[in-house]
Amino acid sequence: MSRSIHRRTFLTGAAVTAVALAAPAAAAATARPRISTAFTLPDDRAYPEGIALDPRTGDAYVGSFTTGAIYRAAAGRRAAEVFLPAGADGRTTANGLKADRAGRLWVIDHTTGIDVYDLRDRSLLARFEAPTSDQSFLNDLVVTADGTAYATDSVRPVIYRITPAEVARGGRAPLAPHFDLSGAVPPHAPTAYTLNGIVADPTGRLLFAVDMTGGGLYRVDATDGSVRQVTLHGGDLVNGDGLELAHRTLWAAHNRSNTLTRWRLFPDGTEARLTRTLTDPALQIPTTLAHTPHGLLVVRSQFDKGGPMGPGTPTPPFTVARVTGM
Numbered sequence: 001m002s003r004s005i006h007r008r009t010f011l012t013g014a015a016v017t018a019v020a021l022a023a024p025a026a027a028a029a030t031a032r033p034r035i036s037t038a039f040t041l042p043d044d045r046a047y048p049e050g051i052a053l054d055p056r057t058g059d060a061y062v063g064s065f066t067t068g069a070i071y072r073a074a075a076g077r078r079a080a081e082v083f084l085p086a087g088a089d090g091r092t093t094a095n096g097l098k099a100d101r102a103g104r105l106w107v108i109d110h111t112t113g114i115d116v117y118d119l120r121d122r123s124l125l126a127r128f129e130a131p132t133s134d135q136s137f138l139n140d141l142v143v144t145a146d147g148t149a150y151a152t153d154s155v156r157p158v159i160y161r162i163t164p165a166e167v168a169r170g171g172r173a174p175l176a177p178h179f180d181l182s183g184a185v186p187p188h189a190p191t192a193y194t195l196n197g198i199v200a201d202p203t204g205r206l207l208f209a210v211d212m213t214g215g216g217l218y219r220v221d222a223t224d225g226s227v228r229q230v231t232l233h234g235g236d237l238v239n240g241d242g243l244e245l246a247h248r249t250l251w252a253a254h255n256r257s258n259t260l261t262r263w264r265l266f267p268d269g270t271e272a273r274l275t276r277t278l279t280d281p282a283l284q285i286p287t288t289l290a291h292t293p294h295g296l297l298v299v300r301s302q303f304d305k306g307g308p309m310g311p312g313t314p315t316p317p318f319t320v321a322r323v324t325g326m
Contacts, residue, residue, distance in 0.1 A: 032278075032325065033324060034323070034324045035280060035298075035321050035322075035323050036321065036322050036324075037078075037320075038078075038297055038320045038321060039077060039079055040079050040080065040317040040319050041317060041319065042071065042081060043064065043082075044314070044316050044317070045067070045306075045314070046062075046066070046069070046071070047064060047065045047301055047302065047318070048062045048064055048071075048299050049063055049064070049065040049094065049095045049288070049299065049301060050062065050063045050095050050107075050108070050140070050288055051242075051288055051289070051297060052097035052098045053099060053292065055099065055101050056103065057074075058075035059073065059074050059075055059099075060075075060080070060320065061073075061083060061097055061099060062080060062320060064086065064094055066307065066308075067092070068087060068092045068094045069084060069085055070082075070084040070088075070094060070107060071083055073320070080320075083122070084107075084117070084122060089127075090112070091107065091115060092109065092111070093111060094109060095108050095109075095110050095138075095140070096108035096114075096138070096141045098143045100147065103118065103119045103120060104116050104117060104119060105119050106141055106149060108139065108140070109138075110130075110136075110139060110154075111130070113138065113175060114127070114128040114151060114175070115127050116128075125170055126166070126170045126173070128160075128162055128166070129172060129175060130175055134156065136153050137153060137154040137155045138153060138160075138175075139151070139153065139154045139197075140196055140242065141198065142199055144204030144222075145204050147164035148161060148162065148163055148164060149161070149162040149167075150200070150207055150222075152198050153177070153195060154196055156177070157181040157182045157195060158177035158179065158182075158195075159181065160175045161178035179207075179222075179225055179227065181195070181218055184218055184228065184229055185211050185218060193213060194212070194213055194214070195210070195212075196212045197210045197241055197242045197252065197288065198210075199243045199244065201269065205221065205222050206221060207219070208220075208243065208245065208265075208269065210237045210240035210252065211240075212237070212239055212240045212241060214238075215237045215240065216229050216232070217230040217272065218230065219270065230269065230270060230271060231270065232271075233271065233272070233273040234275075235261065235274040235277070237261070238254070239254040239259070240252045241286070241288055242299070243288075244290060244296070246291050248264060249262060249264060249265070250264075250272060251326065253289050253298065253299075255285050255286060255301070256285070258279055258280060258283045259277065259278065259283070260283065260289070260296070260323065260326055261274060261278075262276040262277075278326060283321065284301065284302050284315075284321075285301045285303045285304055285309065286298045286299060286321075287301045287303070295324035295325075296324075297321070297322060298320065298322075300319050300321050
């Protein structure tokens with residue numbers, strides 16, 4: 001296993017106690033979040049990482065970090081099935097996933113690039129190849145309302161962009177950095193990882209990316225490329241992995257500390273306030289999450305049980321959790 005996989009995104013951070021941090025009256029009236037199993041995955045060595053929801057159907061897609069397989073759980077089903085087998089199109093790992101309104105599934109293989117599939121017939125529409133001249137670790141992506149995709153790099157403080165026209169051309173194309181965050185994100189040790197989860201506001205103009213090592217959140221204006229650090233009130237985003245944003249509510253999965261946090265973004269996106277925190281070993285190293293009307297779907301990676309975090313044996317089956325009350 002490569003050194004980069006062992007260093008993935010699992011830097012230690014102080015675990016926090018599960019506590020509601022909303023306004024005192026609301027916190028007192030709010031019950032503790034509930035964790036249950038939404039659906040199971042079929043492989044006993046899946047070690048899932050990313051999740052995507054098809055906005056047209058509600059079907060969920062989950063990627064295996066260790067094999068590159070993609071699983072699909074149809075809306076309302078309690079068990080997922082293999083959608084794309086391990087090794088499909090030469091992909092050996094899958095981390096960031098997104099499904100868009102055009103019926104396409106975007107899959108990141110951090111070692112090679114980004115694949116775009118047609119969800120109807122599972123055909124590979126386009127492949128965007130990771131830079132080979134510089135070290136890179138493609139991590140997560142977001143697809144905005146106009147079909148533009150943005151992806152983070154965890155060893156370089158840059159964000160890549162793929163336009164709808166580039167997808168329409170199909171075939172293979174190289175990825176090139178589009179936004180440079182080095183002037184805003186503090187430098188870290190060579191073994192540390194930086195950018196991970198990324199989300200966008202409904203207009204697609206503002207992007208938000210987390211620095212999992214420094215614990216900061218960064219706002220990128222997609223129209224002019226300006227970058228600023230978001231002022232966080234009440235906590236930080238150390239170990240921050242996947243993000244989800246809906247109606248100015250931002251959720252984050254903190255992998256190493258088995259934690260989920262909920263934040264309220266200010267209207268201009270320059271500040272955010274922590275409103276709720278849940279820490280529970282039942283989250284099993286949460287890597288990312290997706291918001292649904294019935295709660296959050298949270299990927300339970302078990303990376304610390306024989307996966308990229310260390311030796312051990314996973315507890316079967318691998319699952320995606322449903323968390324309500326967050």
